[in-house]
Amino acid sequence: MATIYKSAKAKKEVLGLYDKKLESLNIPHENIDINTTYGNTRVIKTGNENGQKVVLFHGINAGAPLTLESVKKLRDDYLLFAIDTIGQATKSDETVLDIKDSSYAIWAEEVLRGLNIEQANFIGISYGSFILQKLITYKPETVSKCIFVVPSGLVNGAFLPSFTKLTIPLVRFFITKKDKHLRSFIKPFVPLDDTFMFKLQKALLLGVKIDFRRPTLLKKEAVSHYKNPVYMIVADDDIFFPANKAVKRAEHIFSNLKEVHYVKNCKHMPRKKDLPEIQQAIKKWISDTNC
Template sequence: MGQETIYKSHIGKKEILQHYDQYIKSFNFEVERVYVDTSYGKTHVLVAGPKEGKPIFIFQGGNCINPMTLSWFTSLTENYRVYAPDTIGHPGFSDENRISAKDHSFARWIEELMNYFSIKSCAFVGPSYGAGIILRLATYMPEKIDCSILVSPAGLRLGSKMKMMKEILTPLILFTITSSNKYLDKISGVMSDHSMKEMDKKIIGDVFKYVKLEQDMPKLTEKHELVNYKSPTLVIAGKNDVFFPENKVNKVAKEIIPNLQECITYEMGHFPSEGHVEEINIKINEFLKLHY
């Protein structure tokens, strides 16, 4: 298992892991780092928040580093015990073999992590790819989820492929060939509705440079898969999200998620601005007080 690598070079891997460590240092709370052996590979988990707090699992977005998307939900560490695993097969300190997001594999992986931390069921938060992972758990082990928050979620409906090719793929190919910041600015502008932090832009650029990107999105969830999933669910989506636009995501969410409490829409891209992060955290904390 340890033989596989998602990195294009040792230097690239070192660079990405340095970004990761620097990001953790930027947090104003203490972070424990725990390694858990699972049957899918060794998993590195960031743990924060009061030990007596109710547990919340937060799953990272795809093709980026865990602390980056965790930084969108840091207010949760004030009252909850947060567990944020590096997704196996994505940039970070977990093993690098890829797990299929089409079947039960992620559900079993999550179950093993929960068993390690002696958690029977809990709340879940997932941005992007992380939301797609939660939907796999909702399909195969719905009893593990007390409630869930899906932000800019994968696993429901994709945006226009033509638009993605024009606005993301073409500048990505040109950036890979030229390393020109002009193309990176284009991509980050589209991804964040022109609000991406410089630090995040640099990291995303280095991921594009040094990582063999995960190109498989989580399986699009079907209505029959969620018939046994009864947990309160909140969906937060962006109007200007090129990958998972709110008009498509919300329509499907309302059709297939049995206990959908609310769909909240913001004028944001795939990456929230700092202002949107504040609003999202207020909404999530309100939702958790009611349902967890």
């Protein structure tokens, strides 16, 4: 079987960081494995068994534990299902899916069927928003409320800032393997005090065959049939998916875009102090019975 890892040692290191992050959350949870056409998928279930169901898709190679950390307080009110994306550095199988066809949507629908979820609220974070977009084009009836957080799939960052602030430091890191170049690479999108993300990014870049494919951009006609509420959380200093451009395009695509929340002075990845603000916005939207 093809592997996304460069070595067994690299896989052990990356998944060891996954386990450490999950353990650090100190939350009761259940690991569920769902078999799909594309292979096994790990889902972490946690939260209020009597609450509304909320399904989460994480960012590229981030994994379910990082996603749960960002919405941890929602566990008090909702039953959360954090899905490990297949083909990424997670506890799911390593099958890499086609980003241009319906593979992601079929995979996601099979996972939901395995969980006996006919309808739920969904949160897509970064790359996870792209997966959520695929799902609403394919099975719109499964998504009660659609929440995009720093979403991919709508716009891409400008070439020159991306090249100078991301590509050049990344190439330097690949050549030198020096921490200073890795710090230069992650500085535009990771909070400076996030030591875990530094370790994770280093393990990923050195140990994983990174998938650098950009998500295909969503077209209006692909989701014209989706009528349920759409919400967005954007970061005003997002180098990957600039907030104003993303909002403008979302307004063009979604006639059912209900509200956008801007997180101020925030990079693509939020600071710990931003998380309560993000969780409060999500809770407000999910609990709104007028939509």
